[in-house]
Amino acid sequence: MIRHIVMWNIRGDTPAEKARGIELLQRSFASLRGRIPGMLHLEIGVDSSRIDYACDVVLYSEFENQAALDAYATHPEHLRVKAELSDLRTARHQVDYTVSGLNP
Numbered sequence: 001m002i003r004h005i006v007m008w009n010i011r012g013d014t015p016a017e018k019a020r021g022i023e024l025l026q027r028s029f030a031s032l033r034g035r036i037p038g039m040l041h042l043e044i045g046v047d048s049s050r051i052d053y054a055c056d057v058v059l060y061s062e063f064e065n066q067a068a069l070d071a072y073a074t075h076p077e078h079l080r081v082k083a084e085l086s087d088l089r090t091a092r093h094q095v096d097y098t099v100s101g102l103n104p
Contacts, residue, residue: 001099002063007055009091021088025057028081035077038068
């Protein structure tokens, strides 16, 4: 299994603008549930700490294997979401890692 974790900082001059951007991101990614072959889990989390070095939103997803994650990268539904959100972020961070057996 592959875990795919992406974190963003969202553009917005006011808290209300940022909140609208976060809501759009949540809706857009939630629309992928059940549409991506090999995607086992998709979860969107919004930061509640409000500390200055925290990201605003995290996407936590799991894929059957690397091939499923690779296919996700070019899947038309994922490309649609990327286009919807293209101007929304000010920063993006990503980690992909293989999960095998039990992690200590």
